[in-house]
Amino acid sequence: MAPLLALPIDIALLVGSWLVPGLGFLAKGSYWRAFAIFTLINGTFLTGMFLHGTVLVPEFHYTSPAFNIVSLLTFLGQLGNGGASLLVIARDQFAEWLAQAGRFDPANAPLWYLLPGNEQHALFDLATLYLLVSGSANYFCVSNFYDRHISPRRASAAEHGDSK
Amino acid sequence: MTGNGWLHVLSCFYLALVVTLILGVIEFDDWRPILSSTLRRWAKLIGALIIIGVVVQTCTFVTEKNLESPKKNLTAVPSRE
Numbered sequence: 001m002a003p004l005l006a007l008p009i010d011i012a013l014l015v016g017s018w019l020v021p022g023l024g025f026l027a028k029g030s031y032w033r034a035f036a037i038f039t040l041i042n043g044t045f046l047t048g049m050f051l052h053g054t055v056l057v058p059e060f061h062y063t064s065p066a067f068n069i070v071s072l073l074t075f076l077g078q079l080g081n082g083g084a085s086l087l088v089i090a091r092d093q094f095a096e097w098l099a100q101a102g103r104f105d106p107a108n109a110p111l112w113y114l115l116p117g118n119e120q121h122a123l124f125d126l127a128t129l130y131l132l133v134s135g136s137a138n139y140f141c142v143s144n145f146y147d148r149h150i151s152p153r154r155a156s157a158a159e160h161g162d163s164k
Numbered sequence: 165m166t167g168n169g170w171l172h173v174l175s176c177f178y179l180a181l182v183v184t185l186i187l188g189v190i191e192f193d194d195w196r197p198i199l200s201s202t203l204r205r206w207a208k209l210i211g212a213l214i215i216i217g218v219v220v221q222t223c224t225f226v227t228e229k230n231l232e233s234p235k236k237n238l239t240a241v242p243s244r245e
Contacts, residue, residue: 033189033190036185036186036189037186037189037190040182040185040186040189041186044179044182122168123168123171126171126172126175129175129179130175130179133179133182133183137182137183137186140186140187140190141186141190144190144191
């Protein structure tokens, strides 16, 4: 039985596709597909950011009153667009850390704090949905990249005339 | 507030288009099947969402109508006269 991940480069490309949508297809020479995936997924993510959305880190401890399974699943979905989500989380955590140290004033926010999220805004739930769709779509793309270029069964699928 | 409502409706169309287009892009290699599969899936998805919306709106109308009707007092003792 062939190994599911033959080479370290396969793992690197899978992780790269998760961090940057379309990166794996770009590395394999499928330029138009990589461009389409990158534009659609990050365009949707950016639209969600413009609608005052952000990636909220949920409460993970199930005994906490703040624990909510919907928030947890939303977070996991949003993490599908790995690079953008992690950048937004890092930005928010860094701003919170600076605010606790008394060095961050939201009224005079620096340039790196562009498009801040606002949980009180009327469009926050809609913005969350944009980020969720963006992340979930990238899970599809990473899975398809694995099926097309890494999976040991891809050769037999091609022999049977599969369009993949 | 009407603007927010329209934004939600347009977002529904846009997000459905994004999902179906991505599914088409990762499934096919040529633009023609991508376009046809995207339109087919988009129409199905929007159709299903419209049906769900109609059912929810109908349930809302029924609920509101029931709330408007006078409530019967089941605990009152009927008069003997």
